[in-house]
Amino acid sequence: MGFIASQIKKAVLAILILAQLLLGQECFSQVSIYTTEQEMKHKVDQFILSRVEIPMSCLQTLLDSGYYQTALYLFEEYFSQIPEKLEESFSLVKQKANNIKRDLDQLQINLMASNKEVQVVEPAFQWAQSKSHVFLQVKLAMRLDAPACLTCKEEIVKIENNTFYMSAFGIISHTPVRFKLNFSLCHPVSIVDSSWNYESVGTYFFSLAKMNNTQLWLNLEKDSNRKVQIWWDMREKHQNDMDDWGKMKEEEADNLEKQKREEKKKAKQEKKKARLEQNRIKKEAELERKKKEEEESWTGWFSKKIYGSD
Ligand SMILES: *[C@@H]1O[C@H](CO)[C@@H](O)[C@H](O)[C@H]1NC(C)=O
Numbered sequence: 001m002g003f004i005a006s007q008i009k010k011a012v013l014a015i016l017i018l019a020q021l022l023l024g025q026e027c028f029s030q031v032s033i034y035t036t037e038q039e040m041k042h043k044v045d046q047f048i049l050s051r052v053e054i055p056m057s058c059l060q061t062l063l064d065s066g067y068y069q070t071a072l073y074l075f076e077e078y079f080s081q082i083p084e085k086l087e088e089s090f091s092l093v094k095q096k097a098n099n100i101k102r103d104l105d106q107l108q109i110n111l112m113a114s115n116k117e118v119q120v121v122e123p124a125f126q127w128a129q130s131k132s133h134v135f136l137q138v139k140l141a142m143r144l145d146a147p148a149c150l151t152c153k154e155e156i157v158k159i160e161n162n163t164f165y166m167s168a169f170g171i172i173s174h175t176p177v178r179f180k181l182n183f184s185l186c187h188p189v190s191i192v193d194s195s196w197n198y199e200s201v202g203t204y205f206f207s208l209a210k211m212n213n214t215q216l217w218l219n220l221e222k223d224s225n226r227k228v229q230i231w232w233d234m235r236e237k238h239q240n241d242m243d244d245w246g247k248m249k250e251e252e253a254d255n256l257e258k259q260k261r262e263e264k265k266k267a268k269q270e271k272k273k274a275r276l277e278q279n280r281i282k283k284e285a286e287l288e289r290k291k292k293e294e295e296e297s298w299t300g301w302f303s304k305k306i307y308g309s310d
């Protein structure tokens with residue numbers, strides 16, 4: 001008798017476990033995007049009627065899948081009726097409600113931002129080089145020492161023979177911002193041998209392969225006078241090339257200085273020349289005036305003599 005009873009108990013237990021497994025599967029897998037809220041509610045009704053225990057994960061699944069009415073229904077009709085499950089299920093629903101509210105708020109902020117004009121700014125960047133490569137560090141920020149935009153995503157990265165273009169978009173303090181870096185490279189690079197990568201979030205590392213891989217570039221940009229920050233941290237990696245380049249830059253600075261000095265000297269000479277010329281003109285005018293005066297006084301005297309009048 002005891003043996004049979006225990007067998008029956010085992011069988012009942014097995015059925016219960018099986019039912020729970022099936023229910024678990026029902027909760028998780030048989031929901032498609034075509035299942036309506038009405039159908040979900042109907043399913044929940046069936047579960048409740050079948051009197052099998054419904055796991056908390058079913059409630060979670062409903063909430064995660066967006067069947068909020070059904071979730072509320074399951075909570076009210078089932079979990080809130082079981083004292084030991086009330087608290088856990090309540091906090092589950094409440095937490096989800098808070099998350100939804102937060103997501104909606106964020107959505108609203110983004111919508112508001114999308115109404116505003118997009119601000120276009122150039123990201124901060126610096127560069128270094130070896131004989132064979134140009135290295136660029138681009139940071140989605142206004143300055144290199146400012147934190148990068150973590151939510152910005154790159155849109156386009158386009159490197160061609162002589163052109164570098166990259167853009168990234170994001171929302172910074174409720175304002176849509178497009179970071180845009182577009183310039184002509186001083187010399188061509190090979191696209192196939194170049195690469196880029198994330199250094200950290202919002203910071204990019206470009207390694208551009210020079211077409212002429214034995215040539216140090218004096219500047220990064222073609223036809224541009226602006227000073228691009230030099231990435232001196234790369235010096236250790238490419239000591240010799242960076243040192244050579246340092247010398248090139250020094251030479252350039254020296255030449256500039258020389259040029260400036262020569263220009264100054266020239267300007268001084270020009271000024272002197274102009275002053276001499278002015279003096280000469282002045283003297284000439286003076287002479288002219290004197291001559292005229294003399295002439296006039298002579299004519300005066302002469303006419304007095306002849307006509308005897310003033
Ligand atoms: C890049 O340069 C190569 C060789 O000079 C040329 O054939 C190609 O058309 C250029 N590509 C672009 C996009 O300018």
Ligand SMILES: *[C@@H]1O[C@H](CO)[C@@H](O)[C@H](O)[C@H]1NC(C)=O
Nearest residue numbers: 163164165180181182183184
């Ligand atoms: C990049 O700059 C060049 C030269 O100023 C310009 O012709 C080109 O349209 C720009 N590219 C983009 C995608 O803005």
Ligand SMILES: *[C@@H]1O[C@H](CO)[C@@H](O)[C@H](O)[C@H]1NC(C)=O
Nearest residue numbers: 131211212213214215216217
């Ligand atoms: C590469 O650069 C070096 C150094 O500037 C130069 O002497 C050489 O002529 C260049 N080669 C080509 C193919 O342009």
